[in-house]
Amino acid sequence: MKRLGLNLFLVIALVAGFALATTLGETRLGLDQYLQAFTQPGSAPWEILWSIRAPRAAAAAVVGACLGLSGALMQGLLRNPLADPGVLGVSATAALGAALTIVLGLAVVPGAVEASALVGAALAGGCLLLFAARFPEPEALILFGVALSSFAGAVTALVFNLSPSPIATAEVLAWMLGSVENRNWGDVAWGLAPLGVAVVLAGHAGRGLLALTLGEDTAATLGLPMRRLKLAAVAAASIATGASVAMAGVIGFVGLASPHLVRAAVREDPSRLLAPSALAGALMLVLADLAARMAPTEVELKLGVFTALVGAPLFAFVAWRAARSWRS
């Protein structure tokens, strides 16, 4: 009942956040224009609200949900509050896939950038799985993830370096800074499909994450098909991260922060954390995008830049708290 209450609260907050993000924007509308937006399809206010702001907010919600779900999965899988798609290199590898596609001039093919980001995320997930099978210790996997992230970053820098066209370079850079600007309902629908798959897989993996609370060896003796459940968790996290990178570029720290926002409310249970973390991620990114849009800057702040600015100090805070708990 408590869990249901938490999820209901987050859904209501998300709907309120979505309404706020749809209502507010750079173009100020009067009361009569808001009325037009609801009553006159095709009018300018209608276009602003339902063709520009609403799909953008919905895209932010889908991307945030993907990141929130992915972060909760990775933290549960690794029993580590510092794990997130960025730390483990999944985001960076997905970004590399997309950057390569843009620089090679394949971005004109519909869905090519998105598909390559998903392939990059899947490759990173596969590498992490292979490594985890050999070295199951969470600390080892985090170190490998950091190495993977650094390597993907280095190759992406090489792609920039060797890019023959400054236009393509600028396009990759803009994309990598992370944004949900100009997303339409088609983009939102495209993002919902992998999110749906990730949610189903994550639901399947939940009990495995719960068992892993006691460590790898004990989890293996509790009667659950741990290999299959861990595979489902990594697949879900990779698909969700790949989908988020494909939709909005690299957006850091949402995957890290979302589980922390709701962890206490579920008494730290990793299997009960998945849905609230996804909802919290969606809410966070809708509000972050609104804040980035409304920030009084000449050029609009990129969403990835905004979340990194807010998220990096948060990461330091979480690391400090984790370090303190490990000492006790």
Next chain:
Amino acid sequence: MSAVLEFQGVTVAIGRREVLSDVDAAFAPGTLTAVCGPNGAGKTTFIKAALGVVKPKAGRVRLFGREPHQVAPDARAGLAGYLPQERRIGWGMSALRIAALGAITAAPADAEARALAALERVGLSGLADRGVFEMSGGERARVLLARLLVTGAPLLLADEPVAGLDPDAQLLTLELLRAETARGATAIVTLHDLSLAARFCDQVLVLDHGRAAAQGAPLEALSPAVLKSAFHLDAAWTDTPHGPVLSSARVSPLD
């Protein structure tokens, strides 16, 4: 009576190092056995091999007549419960939720009822709702012991269950495992306290450099000769009203 667990010439290697070498051992139903030996003797690997977590390089492990790594995970959980030496718990869930993980495949209400009963047995019924990170190390160890009891498995394998516990908690732990054998379960524990092993256990298996140095009734397996060769102790047993107690000195003291 056929053995619950049997090791037949078992050799286990981790990397290039042979951790268990040609070990033969058998454990009868309803008995409590201590696996003793100096640090690095292969006690933890012995427990893991019994569970099928590590696979022998040579020889065979028989868990209720079957090779453990060939038994499906759910069936294996029904045969053997495991309490590891490592007591790290990933998340600060309530004691009740952690204990209930012993029956993770059961219906939630059933698992919770069993967890409550087990927490009562370890003296923590009043702390069932407390987060494990808010508990002392000893209380956490008791929560994990309750988690083992919740499994209700016919074979219980506990790796150093009394390490780091105060004397009262050590005695409680072994009394509870003894009580499990009274219901027909077989319990195997690794222990460093040889007096406790002699007092509570039906038999002792001594491992030394991965080899079975002795197996039998406690005072036979832990004879002065074995204590000298395996543990490098000059030792003697003394009878007390509470059972045999070991007095010992190092064979080669510093001075």
